Amino acid sequence: MRFNRTILLTLALVLIQTSIVPWLVPYQWSDRLLPNLAFIMTVYVALFGGRHAAFLFGLGFGLLEDLLFYGHLMGSYGFGMALLGYLIGLVSERRPRTLAYTLLAIGVGSYLLDTIVYLVYRLFQLTDVTYGFAVYWQILPTLLLQLIIALVLYLPVRRRLLKSASVSGEENAA
């Protein structure tokens, strides 16, 4: 995995996520579709770069997002993305990196991340919506959008961000 390029690309994606995506989402959907592009990249790092790299990557970009969104408290994304980056890296250590598996990891991961963030805000009594409402209102629509974005990013990531030796797809990341 080419980490310098990945970090630069993810920084650009964070800027796009905060400044351009809000304009593209229709007004009625603006608090339902909240894609987290840095998290998608964290899952790619976990799959193609190993769990330790994904842990640091998720921690760094999670804390960056926390700082940029800082309203009530910070740390929820740092915690969630670091933990999920590590876990996804751990679980998928000896599995083939197919497209279907990548999408499954991103789907499950983004569901769990939004759940962790919800639980943190619930724990600190900063929100009083029920979990069922949060799932229906925000988590599922966001998950579907993230899957589409992950599909769009899949080819560029495999072509540009992986070293040519590991593109064959079947071997383990070191």
Place this chain on the structure above:
Amino acid sequence: MRNKRLFILMIGLILFIAMLGFTSGRTGLSWPERFVNDAFGTVQGALYRPVGAVTEFFRDLGRLSDVYKENEQLRLTVAQYTQDKIRYNQLESENARLKDELGFTERQKQLYNYKYLIAQVVASSSNPYDKTIKINRGAHDGVKPKMAVQTVDGLVGIVSKVSEFTSTVMPITELDPTSSDRISISATVLGKEDQTFGIVDYDKERNMLQMSKIDENAPIKEGDLVITSGLVNVLPKGILIGTVVSTQVGDFGLTHTATIKPAAKFDHLTEVFVVVAPDVDAP
């Protein structure tokens, strides 16, 4: 090996919970945070505004047919406004004269003399429980935490974190009634300021504002305009919050609550005003 991993996980969990607790309810920012916020804010501003201009342009093209109707309405409003302006000038000069005669101090006279700082929105958050927006004015321009932020339509939110050149605004939709660090918005009804009083908060599941603790004899009805009262010192006086949609009897039957449709939009914002109240307590 297993134990070591579990140990690190536990330490990490404790560190993060400590961090969550420490950062909740804090108003200041340390210098690395301010630096990162400002650095990102510059680039975000360069992206957000052009993209916003383009999307707004296409949206306006879509509703070209409404422009005629809107123009008609605006003309009526302007006519009304001119009349009100004449009346306002008379009342203002009379008010100033009366204040002079009654011996108001300079501090009392300056109390409601608000200044408006215009600011551009540069980014918006994608955290569903912290839907903050970022504006390109900061401590350098005199913005302080807990100042009110409005658009031309009405109250949007409250400044929550301030960096040198950017600041974060928390929309009133995030001021949850049950949250632990809430800020109450004390509100009243335009034209009945001395008879109605209530506290406004946001109901996330219904997407409406709610005004509670209204006296049961208060003359509040559908279509009334709700404004900030300025009685609790956080927000300045007289900023439009929304329109009353319905009123009902409150939880214990002793007070009434009213459902309010917010006047301002909270998304796709381009320009906002930070309301700077005069610093009357400064020496």
